[in-house]
Amino acid sequence: MMFQSSVLNNPIATDARQFFISCRRAIDAELDRLIPKESEIPHRIHSAIRWSVFAGGKRFRPALLLAVGQTFGADAEDLLRTACALEMIHTYSLIHDDLPSMDDDELRRGRETCHVKFDEATAILAGDALQTLAFQTIAEDEKLAPELRIRLVAEVARASGIPDGMVAGQALDLEAESRDVNGDELETIHHRKTGALIRAAARCGAMIAGANEDELAPITSYATNLGLLFQITDDLLDVTATAEDLGKTPGKDARAQKATFPALYGIEATRAQLMTVHTEACSALERLERETQLLQSIADFILQREV
Ligand code: GRG
Numbered sequence: 456m457m458f459q460s461s462v463l464n465n466p467i468a469t470d471a472r473q474f475f476i477s478c479r480r481a482i483d484a485e486l487d488r489l490i491p492k493e494s495e496i497p498h499r500i501h502s503a504i505r506w507s508v509f510a511g512g513k514r515f516r517p518a519l520l521l522a523v524g525q526t527f528g529a530d531a532e533d534l535l536r537t538a539c540a541l542e543m544i545h546t547y548s549l550i551h552d553d554l555p556s557m558d559d560d561e562l563r564r565g566r567e568t569c570h571v572k573f574d575e576a577t578a579i580l581a582g583d584a585l586q587t588l589a590f591q592t593i594a595e596d597e598k599l600a601p602e603l604r605i606r607l608v609a610e611v612a613r614a615s616g617i618p619d620g621m622v623a624g625q626a627l628d629l630e631a632e633s634r635d636v637n638g639d640e641l642e643t644i645h646h647r648k649t650g651a652l653i654r655a656a657a658r659c660g661a662m663i664a665g666a667n668e669d670e671l672a673p674i675t676s677y678a679t680n681l682g683l684l685f686q687i688t689d690d691l692l693d694v695t696a697t698a699e700d701l702g703k704t705p706g707k708d709a710r711a712q713k714a715t716f717p718a719l720y721g722i723e724a725t726r727a728q729l730m731t732v733h734t735e736a737c738s739a740l741e742r743l744e745r746e747t748q749l750l751q752s753i754a755d756f757i758l759q760r761e762v
Pocket of ligand 1 (some may be wrong): 482512515545548557564621762
């Protein structure tokens with residue numbers, strides 16, 4: 456398999472923006488190969504899955520997996536399927552998060568949400584199918600040793616589920632709607648709801664590259680801080696950005712009186728917190744005896760992101 460861009464397999468790629476652009480093509484092409492076509496029966500669920508997956512997401516989690524894996528010397532071709540599996544899990548979570556019984560939203564990735572375009576039952580099934588396809592994709596990745604595939608499946612399952620993964624974060628978030636939460640509780644929600652999958656992306660990249668435990672620890676710390684950085688910038692963008700920029704409905708957190716960093720601490724203190732978390736992420740990288748310029752650039756990119 457040949458990648459269209461040399462940047463993807465270039466160990467000296469240092470610019471996050473360029474890296475994301477070049478990754479995106481390879482990730483989308485592989486997702487297109489892995490997900491059944493609309494023409495396959497049952498048409499409606501395949502159409503719904505493709506509607507949501509190919510709606511223009513940033514592909515941040517798979518790109519992070521590729522970046523970390525390449526930092527540790529893995530070949531992009533060995534990383535790509537697990538990277539796509541993470542995007543499948545992420546897209547499933549967005550489809551289910553948008554459902555009327557959850558966040559009840561009509562706009563996602565700049566277009567109608569899955570249940571609005573199709574129907575609620577189809578959206579539930581599309582999310583379910585994406586989740587199982589993600590695990591199937593890793594389990595059947597013949598480029599990787601069977602033992603490694605088991606470790607990756609466990610890592611992704613742990614990050615996606617309970618008690619410390621994304622589903623737990625979503626459950627805590629729903630519970631928090633009916634009461635006040637403090638800063639520590641908010642961080643706990645964020646670490647699970649958003650952080651766990653981002654952390655798994657980085658760890659899977661390192662695991663595929665054969666990184667040892669001494670290297671996994673700083674990468675885990677980097678990615679934990681990166682996940683928090685990503686969520687705090689998300690909270691800020693919800694206050695400051697437009698629907699056109701975001702491709703989703705802004706201002707929802709404030710309208711729902713949701714606990715967010717800006718709501719708890721104010722915008723200026725939230726910006727200061729961003730700087731602290733960014734510094735923590737970068738200082739974790741200093742513990743690695745690797746060329747980490749691309750990973751630093753990704754932290755800078757998230758700090759400054761506008762979408
Ligand atoms: C339904 C089990 C379940 C979990 C839902 C992901 C999630 C958990 C909820 C989405 C709501 C939300 C605003 C989460 C915080 C940040 C976040 C994950 C934003 C969406 O991710 P992006 O910005 O989206 O990477 P794109 O569309 O670019 O992939």
